[in-house]
Every structure is written in C-alpha cells, then in structure tokens.
Amino acid sequence: MNAGRTVTAVALGLGVAVLTGIGANALARASEPLVVSITIHYSHFEPARITVPAGRPVTFVITNGDPIDHEWIVGDAASQRRHRTGTEPSHGERPTEISIPAGTERRTTVTFAATGSQLFTCHLPGHERYGMVGTITVN
Amino acid sequence: MRQRRLGRFGLGLSTAVLGLFLAVTPTLACGGLIGPNGAVNLLRTSTFAGYHDGVEHYVTSFEFAGGGGAFGSITPLPAVPTSVEKGGDWTLQRLVRETSPVAERVSLDFAASAPAASGAEELMKVKIDALDLTVLKGGAADIGAWATAHGFRLPPDAPEVLDFYAARSQIFLAAAFDADAAGARGQAVGDGTPIHITMPTDNPWVPLRILALGKNAGEVVQADVYLLTDRAPALLPAPTGSNGIRLDHSARATESLLADLQSDRGMAWIPSSGWLTKVAVDGTAGQLGYDLAIDASGAGRPSAIDAGFTMPGAVIPVTSVDFSRILLALTFVGIGLVGLGLMAKARPSAGRPIGW
Numbered sequence: 444m445n446a447g448r449t450v451t452a453v454a455l456g457l458g459v460a461v462l463t464g465i466g467a468n469a470l471a472r473a474s475e476p477l478v479v480s481i482t483i484h485y486s487h488f489e490p491a492r493i494t495v496p497a498g499r500p501v502t503f504v505i506t507n508g509d510p511i512d513h514e515w516i517v518g519d520a521a522s523q524r525r526h527r528t529g530t531e532p533s534h535g536e537r538p539t540e541i542s543i544p545a546g547t548e549r550r551t552t553v554t555f556a557a558t559g560s561q562l563f564t565c566h567l568p569g570h571e572r573y574g575m576v577g578t579i580t581v582n
Numbered sequence: 583m584r585q586r587r588l589g590r591f592g593l594g595l596s597t598a599v600l601g602l603f604l605a606v607t608p609t610l611a612c613g614g615l616i617g618p619n620g621a622v623n624l625l626r627t628s629t630f631a632g633y634h635d636g637v638e639h640y641v642t643s644f645e646f647a648g649g650g651g652a653f654g655s656i657t658p659l660p661a662v663p664t665s666v667e668k669g670g671d672w673t674l675q676r677l678v679r680e681t682s683p684v685a686e687r688v689s690l691d692f693a694a695s696a697p698a699a700s701g702a703e704e705l706m707k708v709k710i711d712a713l714d715l716t717v718l719k720g721g722a723a724d725i726g727a728w729a730t731a732h733g734f735r736l737p738p739d740a741p742e743v744l745d746f747y748a749a750r751s752q753i754f755l756a757a758a759f760d761a762d763a764a765g766a767r768g769q770a771v772g773d774g775t776p777i778h779i780t781m782p783t784d785n786p787w788v789p790l791r792i793l794a795l796g797k798n799a800g801e802v803v804q805a806d807v808y809l810l811t812d813r814a815p816a817l818l819p820a821p822t823g824s825n826g827i828r829l830d831h832s833a834r835a836t837e838s839l840l841a842d843l844q845s846d847r848g849m850a851w852i853p854s855s856g857w858l859t860k861v862a863v864d865g866t867a868g869q870l871g872y873d874l875a876i877d878a879s880g881a882g883r884p885s886a887i888d889a890g891f892t893m894p895g896a897v898i899p900v901t902s903v904d905f906s907r908i909l910l911a912l913t914f915v916g917i918g919l920v921g922l923g924l925m926a927k928a929r930p931s932a933g934r935p936i937g938w
Contacts, residue, residue, distance in 0.1 A: 484741075485739075485741050485745075486738035486739065486741060486742075509726070509741040510722045510724075510725065510726020510727065510740070510744065511726050511729075511730070511735070511736045511738070511740055512730065512735070544730075545723070545726050545727065545730060546723055546726075565738075567735070567738070568735070568737075569737055569738050569796070570738045572798070573737075573738035573739060575738065
C-alpha cells in the first residue's frame with residue numbers, strides 16, 4: 444500500500460518536473476529572438492511581406508546586395524510621413540531605423556508589443572516611389 | 583594594337599548620353615532631395631557617333647538649363663577609350679542643321695566636379711572646362727562605391743541598370759560638373775562643353791537605356807542620335823516610332839556636311855563619303871529597356887547582345903527532341919500508308935464499270 448503511494452508520488456513528481464522543464468524551455472524559446480532575413484536587391488526588399496508574433500523579439504538581418512546605400516525604416520503611416528520629409532543623414536540609434544550602406548549587412552532587434560500592421564520603407568530620394576516598401580504584420 | 587574590349591559587343595560607343603544621373607552631394611538620408619535645390623535640369627541631349635576604320639568617335643554634349651551645385655552622369659562605354667578630349671564647338675549644331683531645315687537651338691553642356699575614390703579602377707582622368715571626366719573600369723558594385731566615395735548618390739534603379747551594362751562591358755565614363763564653377767567661368771545657360779571620345783570597336787553602339795536612369799516609367803525621354811557610317815547601317819531595334827525611337831533621317835551624307843564636320847576640332851578623321859542617320863529618341867522611360875545596336879559592316883546583322891536583348895553567355899533554350907513522339911507519329915504514318923496501300927489493292931481498277 445505504502446509502496447504504491449510512493450510510486451505514485453514519485454511518478455507525479457517526475458511528471459511535474461518534466462512539465463516544468465518543458466514549460467521553462469518553451470518560455471525560454473519564446474524570449475529568444477526570432478530571426479528574419481531580408482535581402483535588398485535592385486532597390487526592392489525581399490521578402491516584402493513579413494508576419495511576426497507580438498511580444499517576441501525579432502532580429503532582422505538585412506543584407507544590402509546593391510551598390511548603393513539604403514534604409515530600413517519601420518513604423519506606421521504617420522511615422523513614414525515624418526521620415527519622408529526628414530533630414531537625418533543616417534540612422535542606427537533606434538532599432539526601427541537602420542541605414543544599410545552598399546554591400547553590407549545590418550542586424551537590429553525589435554519587439555512589437557501590439558498586433559497590427561507596420562510598414563518598412565527606404566526613404567532615400569526616390570526609393571519609396573521606386574517600390575522600396577514592405578509590410579510587417581504583427582499577430 | 584588597338585585595345586578592344588568586348589569586341590563582340592561591337593562597339594561602341596556610347597552614347598548618347600549621359601546617363602546616370604548622379605545626384606548631388608548632400609546626403610539627406612531621410613527623404614532629402616537629390617539636389618540642394620533640385621534645379622538642375624537637363625534638356626534634350628544630342629550625340630554623334632561616327633564610325634570609320636574600326637574606330638568610333640563619339641561626340642556628346644547636353645543642354646544645361648540652369649541651377650547650381652554639382653551633378654554628374656555616367657555613360658557606359660563598350661571599350662576603353664584611346665582619348666577623351668574637348669569636342670568641336672559646332673559639330674552637333676551642324677548635324678542638327680543638316681537634318682532640320684528650320685534651325686533649332688541645340689545645346690550642350692554638362693556639369694560636374696569630383697574628387698577621387700575607391701571601388702572602380704580609374705583608367706583615365708581628364709578635365710575639360712568645368713567638367714571632370716573619369717574613365718572607370720569595374721562592375722556595378724565598383725561604380726556604386728566610386729560614386730559614393732565622390733559624394734554622389736545614384737538613383738534607385740541604378741543597381742539594375744549598372745548590371746545591365748556591366749554584364750557586357752565594365753567600362754564607364756563618369757562626368758562631374760560643377761554648375762557654380764561653370765557660372766564662375768562665365769558659362770551661361772545653353773552653353774555647352776562637347777566632349778569627343780575615341781574608341782576602337784568592331785561596330786558602333788549607342789546606349790539608350792541609360793537615358794531613362796532615375797526617371798519614372800512614364801516620363802518622356804528625348805534625345806537625338808546622329809550616326810555617320812561608311813554605308814547605310816542596320817539597326818536593332820528598328821526605329822519604328824512606336825518603340826520609343828524613330829528614324830528621322832537616313833541618306834548619303836552631303837559633301838558640304840562632311841567638309842564642315844572635317845573642319846571642326848578633332849574631326850579630321852571624317853571620311854570623304856559616308857551615310858548619315860538620325861535616330862530620334864522620343865518615348866517613355868519605360869520603353870527604353872534596350873540600347874541601339876548598329877551593324878555598320880553591311881552584313882545587316884546588328885547584335886542582339888549590343889541591343890541588350892540577350893546577355894553574353896545566356897543559354898538559348900533549345901527544345902529537347904522527344905524521339906518517342908516522333909516514333910509514334912512515324913508509326914501512325916506507316917500504318918496509314920499500309921492501309922492506303924491495302925485499300926488501293928482491294929479497289930477495282932480505275933475505269934472499270936461498277937457491276938461488271
């Protein structure tokens with residue numbers, strides 16, 4: 444009788460430990476950045492449509508394969524409007540505003556707290572009109 | 583021995599224009615304008631490509647309509663020039679007069695100013711008036727690096743356009759013009775600085791796609807291209823008018839024209855006879871996805887590679903032969919023939935009355 448209870452207790456303990464481990468691992472993975480690669484080729488983002496989870500850090504690896512400089516500015520429509528007439532010569536201080544010189548790679552990590560849609564754009568002269576625009580959907 | 587780059591390319595030269603319109607220095611990354619005041623305007627461009635004895639003589643210039651600051655251009659070349667010098671002052675005007683009875687003002691001018699840099703190999707540097715000309719050798723990335731190092735910014739379509747040219751020839755002519763310096767020299771709006779580039783090539787060639795650089799697909803591009811060849815040239819694409827280029831003149835060059843051209847600076851090479859062709863570029867930027875390939879040899883076979891319709895080394899897809907289908911078809915044909923033979927054998931001979 445006692446032996447049976449002991450076995451049950453041990454089994455329960457092991458079960459709790461396993462579940463705790465799985466949960467902890469899941470939590471740890473959820474806090475690890477998700478890596479998303481973006482390539483710039485012929486002044487276009489590839490891919491131009493990206494979906495990421497809300498609340499989880501996302502590391503964007505942006506590779507500029509063009510022989511000219513580009514930018515990657517993330518934000519809503521109002522933010523994009525501001526940058527359209529902005530005068531900052533380069534970006535890099537904010538994780539959502541990156542300058543990517545010709546032939547280089549830049550990494551930035553962003554956590555989108557709220558669900559919804561964001562735009563990413565290159566605001567160098569003529570680039571947005573040429574098609575350097577993408578969308579990030581946050582679920 | 584003349585240096586020939588991409589001999590298959592044929593030739594030559596460059597064209598018409600100037601192309602890449604490097605934009606001005608201030609690097610306003612965040613939506614800044616290309617130029618300090620956006621007031622540099624290029625009007626209709628004119629180019630002369632003469633070809634004789636395996637050498638292309640390219641004379642170009644374009645109208646500068648005013649504005650300040652520095653700007654520049656890049657012209658793809660099919661071969662390394664043997665010389666880049668100031669062109670004759672009136673060659674282009676004389677050609678206009680020859681092909682346009684009603685005199686129309688044509689002009690010329692460039693602009694630019696530039697430092698030195700990295701990326702591309704600088705094969706030659708020449709200063710002509712307010713123009714700094716540099717012959718560059720390199721791929722798209724090299725040219726981009728060179729432009730950046732010189733404070734210029736290429737438009738967003740430049741990567742694709744530079745690749746389009748670099749796949750065939752990695753020689754470019756960068757021109758930098760300082761409009762302020764030109765003004766200080768007393769150059770007025772409408773004044774021009776013609777340049778004369780000499781290049782040995784197998785056939786002349788005129789880059790047209792570069793004219794659309796930095797323009798929206800619907801923007802109109804206008805330019806006049808004059809060709810002087812020993813005989814009537816074959817062109818690709820054919821200037822139909824509906825494809826953005828039009829044939830405005832094609833006739834044996836008059837003696838007076840040749841004599842006048844010969845008298846201009848650096849034009850002693852003009853032959854005693856030749857064929858004058860004028861191709862007018864008058865289309866949208868979206869139409870100009872090609873260059874003008876020219877066959878001046880009389881063979882009538884302008885190069886599809888020169889025209890940009892085919893890239894060097896491109897594999898032309900060949901439809902594989904499906905022998906099983908051929909065999910099947912032959913089987914049916916055979917059965918049909920055998921059937922016809924049997925029918926003919928079983929059929930009463932012709933002329934024999936039925937019922938006999």
